[in-house]
Amino acid sequence: MTVAAPPVAPTTGRTVSSGTGSARVGRSGSVAWMVLPALVMFFVFGVVPLVGVLVLSFTQWDGLGAIHPNGLANWRSVLSDPQLPHSILVTFEIMILSWAVQTPMSLLLGTFLAGRQRYRAFLAVLYFIPLLLSSAAIAITYKALLDPNFGLGPGLHIGFLTQDWLGKSNLAIGVVIFIVSWQFIPFHSLIYQGGVRQIPTTMYEAASIDGAGRVRQFFSITVPQLKYTIITSSTLMVVGSLTFFDLIFVLTAGGPGDATRVLALDMYKRGFMSNQMGPASVIAVILVLLGLALALLLRRLGGSTTASQQEGA
Amino acid sequence: MDPMATSRRNFLGLVGGGALAAGLAACGSSGPSSTPGSTAGAAAGSGTTYWFLTGQPQQAIREAQVKRFNDANSGSKIKTTEFQNDAFKAKIKTAIGAGQGPTLIWGWGGGGLKAYVEAGQVEDLTDWFNGQTDLKNSIFPSAFTAATVNGKLYAVPGETVTPIVLFYDKRAFEKIGAEPPQSWGDIMDLVPKFNDKGIAPFSLGGQSRWTNMMWLEFLFDRIGGSEVFQSIYDGKANGWSDPSALKALDEMQKLIKANGFIKGFSSITADSNADQALLYTGKAAMMLHGAWTYGNMKSSGKDFVTGGHLGYMNFPPVDGGKGDPTDTVGNPGQYMSISSKAAQADKDNAKKFISGYTLDDATVDAWVKSGNIPVVKSAKDKLASISDKNDSEWLNFVYDTAANAKNFAQSWDQALSPTQAETLLDNIAKLFQLSISPQKFADNMNAVIGQ
Numbered sequence: 001m002t003v004a005a006p007p008v009a010p011t012t013g014r015t016v017s018s019g020t021g022s023a024r025v026g027r028s029g030s031v032a033w034m035v036l037p038a039l040v041m042f043f044v045f046g047v048v049p050l051v052g053v054l055v056l057s058f059t060q061w062d063g064l065g066a067i068h069p070n071g072l073a074n075w076r077s078v079l080s081d082p083q084l085p086h087s088i089l090v091t092f093e094i095m096i097l098s099w100a101v102q103t104p105m106s107l108l109l110g111t112f113l114a115g116r117q118r119y120r121a122f123l124a125v126l127y128f129i130p131l132l133l134s135s136a137a138i139a140i141t142y143k144a145l146l147d148p149n150f151g152l153g154p155g156l157h158i159g160f161l162t163q164d165w166l167g168k169s170n171l172a173i174g175v176v177i178f179i180v181s182w183q184f185i186p187f188h189s190l191i192y193q194g195g196v197r198q199i200p201t202t203m204y205e206a207a208s209i210d211g212a213g214r215v216r217q218f219f220s221i222t223v224p225q226l227k228y229t230i231i232t233s234s235t236l237m238v239v240g241s242l243t244f245f246d247l248i249f250v251l252t253a254g255g256p257g258d259a260t261r262v263l264a265l266d267m268y269k270r271g272f273m274s275n276q277m278g279p280a281s282v283i284a285v286i287l288v289l290l291g292l293a294l295a296l297l298l299r300r301l302g303g304s305t306t307a308s309q310q311e312g313a
Numbered sequence: 314m315d316p317m318a319t320s321r322r323n324f325l326g327l328v329g330g331g332a333l334a335a336g337l338a339a340c341g342s343s344g345p346s347s348t349p350g351s352t353a354g355a356a357a358g359s360g361t362t363y364w365f366l367t368g369q370p371q372q373a374i375r376e377a378q379v380k381r382f383n384d385a386n387s388g389s390k391i392k393t394t395e396f397q398n399d400a401f402k403a404k405i406k407t408a409i410g411a412g413q414g415p416t417l418i419w420g421w422g423g424g425g426l427k428a429y430v431e432a433g434q435v436e437d438l439t440d441w442f443n444g445q446t447d448l449k450n451s452i453f454p455s456a457f458t459a460a461t462v463n464g465k466l467y468a469v470p471g472e473t474v475t476p477i478v479l480f481y482d483k484r485a486f487e488k489i490g491a492e493p494p495q496s497w498g499d500i501m502d503l504v505p506k507f508n509d510k511g512i513a514p515f516s517l518g519g520q521s522r523w524t525n526m527m528w529l530e531f532l533f534d535r536i537g538g539s540e541v542f543q544s545i546y547d548g549k550a551n552g553w554s555d556p557s558a559l560k561a562l563d564e565m566q567k568l569i570k571a572n573g574f575i576k577g578f579s580s581i582t583a584d585s586n587a588d589q590a591l592l593y594t595g596k597a598a599m600m601l602h603g604a605w606t607y608g609n610m611k612s613s614g615k616d617f618v619t620g621g622h623l624g625y626m627n628f629p630p631v632d633g634g635k636g637d638p639t640d641t642v643g644n645p646g647q648y649m650s651i652s653s654k655a656a657q658a659d660k661d662n663a664k665k666f667i668s669g670y671t672l673d674d675a676t677v678d679a680w681v682k683s684g685n686i687p688v689v690k691s692a693k694d695k696l697a698s699i700s701d702k703n704d705s706e707w708l709n710f711v712y713d714t715a716a717n718a719k720n721f722a723q724s725w726d727q728a729l730s731p732t733q734a735e736t737l738l739d740n741i742a743k744l745f746q747l748s749i750s751p752q753k754f755a756d757n758m759n760a761v762i763g764q
Contacts, residue, residue, distance in 0.1 A: 062731070063410040065432030148577030149596055150587065166580030167519075169746075255520055256579040257746035258739070272403050274735035275428065 057281035110192020139250035169259035195229035362415035370683035422459030456646035468648035485598035513575035516597035518583035532561035562751030593617035
């Protein structure tokens with residue numbers, strides 16, 4: 001669900017104005033209503049909660065009784081709490097490392113799967129399986145497999161696997177990144193597969209005539225041609241990793257200690273376990289701002305022509 | 314701009330937490346399940362509803378109570394929904410806050426109940442309950458403390474009294490040729506002996522955090538007496554940096570540093586009963602846990618209980634400590650409140666259920682048969698009729714521990730307000746991870762006293 005956020009929705013304005021010829025201009029009013037369902041959904045489930053959260057961040061509320069405004073007290077207490085920089089650090093650590101693991105692997109897998117051979121199509125189906133499982137189920141399964149006393153390692157007497165995987169800070173973060181990658185590499189491979197198939201074969205033919213080998217072709221044709229696909233896929237990863245919650249919640253519950261407590265989890269714990277909706281809303285607002293900033297930054301990287309270059313995503 | 318990305322993220326952020334909590338419950342092996350209830354009874358208002366926890370044997374006993382009630386009152390049946398422990402805790406708060414809570418609110422009393430009372434969400438039951446003389450006189454007096462807020466009764470005690478007990482595996486002690494510990498010093502001496510034999514001294518489901526808390530509850534009591542936590546509970550400033558408290562925290566970290574707990578304890582959860590499995594499979598020698606675990610160890614542990622390998626005792630004294638060695642901690646009972654938002658007909662229905670079906674003879678029998686002591690004095694009389702030798706010994710032990718305790722303290726996370734409880738659990742996890750010092754723990758906790 002976290003990966004489903006499209007980074008750039010083509011704006012309706014463009015769709016309407018690119019309708020052919022001046023004859024259509026007069027009828028653009030009749031097309032504009034088509035945006036209404038989306039607009040209503042966006043307003044009800046997007047704008048209203050966003051405003052609600054913003055208002056709540058200036059109040060004191062335990063989720064049960066009456067709501068009392070308390071000015072900037074929540075903001076002061078959250079911003080001075082050492083938990084916040086720690087959670088932001090963990091969030092970015094997981095975001096950057098999982099991006100660094102997923103991107104090269106998805107790119108290679110996607111290029112490999114773009115071939116038309118039958119066995120590759122068969123492998124593509126197998127690779128896709130992790131994406132079909134729910135995050136909670138994946139987390140429960142890995143938790144059982146990695147159990148230091150009853151898991152895979154002690155069961156098969158494999159010393160290397162018998163580690164306190166989820167009980168040591170660095171190992172736990174590593175495990176989270178591994179599982180996230182395992183789960184989402186298939187998805188991003190699929191995006192890259194589509195991207196690679198859009199590259200005209202004539203370019204490869206010309207390169208072969210010029211004497212370029214496969215590796216050279218990959219770096220000189222495939223990767224540059226996939227620039228926008230890479231940006232699309234990266235946006236999905238970055239924005240998605242801001243909201244990682246279910247997997248970590250089930251796997252480690254933010255532990256050991258607070259080693260894997262990402263922002264989303266910190267927000268949940270403050271709001272629904274400590275009954276402090278005000279400070280939790282502050283973190284929600286921070287999450288929104290961070291997400292906005294990151295999405296804008298990635299769009300900048302992609303230049304303004306992104307929309308017309310969207311292929312395979 | 315990116316309206317979709319923003320909206321979705323925000324939407325997920327806001328709604329995701331609650332939705333996930335509910336979703337997670339559905340993923341467990343014992344997710345919510347509802348009984349089809351009668352909607353015909355026009356006098357029954359919007360319908361009497363009751364949410365409670367899954368997990369045997371408690372679940373079956375609760376289901377049987379409702380069944381008896383519904384069979385006798387076909388016009389005003391109670392509709393039930395069942396939840397896993399952690400999912401319940403998250404869901405009930407949110408639901409009550411949103412005015413969607415059940416008529417009968419099941420809980421642990423203490424700080425959680427106080428929060429409901431302050432928000433005006435639960436009914437004052439003082440006058441009604443004073444009229445229920447028989448029921449009132451049958452319940453252990455110690456069970457009422459956690460149900461009383463500002464001198465008024467907001468919940469009726471029910472179900473079982475469950476002290477925290479030190480369980481041990483007699484086979485493990487035979488292997489190292491030692492006797493069960495009589496003091497904290499003995500515990501520290503036993504740790505290297507068990508580790509040398511490849512047996513973990515203590516099992517612990519550390520990811521659940523309240524499991525670690527039980528250790529501190531006993532150490533605080535044995536070292537400084539029951540006053541130490543009482544003053545924290547009363548909101549006295551700097552209660553956590555009492556010298557006895559700091560000593561207890563320090564002793565705790567000494568045991569952790571000496572490898573007193575099973576490898577990987579901080580990723581083991583108590584909800585999955587993996588901590589109990591470590592004890593009955595012989596991987597760990599001892600375990601500090603609630604009396605409610607006996608039933609599961611008996612049913613899942615093969616011959617561990619039936620073969621007489623399970624030993625148990627009250628937590629031993631700490632040398633030079635001020636606490637009374639008969640003191641115990643745990644749950645003095647479970648509690649049922651009635652939602653103040655419910656229709657009058659539903660409230661009356663709920664009262665009828667509480668007074669007639671929660672501690673009736675059939676229920677008391679069922680609790681005793683399942684290896685639990687219900688919160689009524691008549692439980693003692695039932696014990697004589699238990700034919701199973703192991704069960705009989707166990708039940709007498711639990712009854713005596715509860716009845717002879719000079720002070721039966723409520724679990725900290727139930728006694729304190731939700732805000733303090735969450736901060737406490739959080740810092741306990743860090744303390745056990747050795748990532749904060751006792752002094753830092755005390756400072757962090759002092760900062761939220763009274764919140």
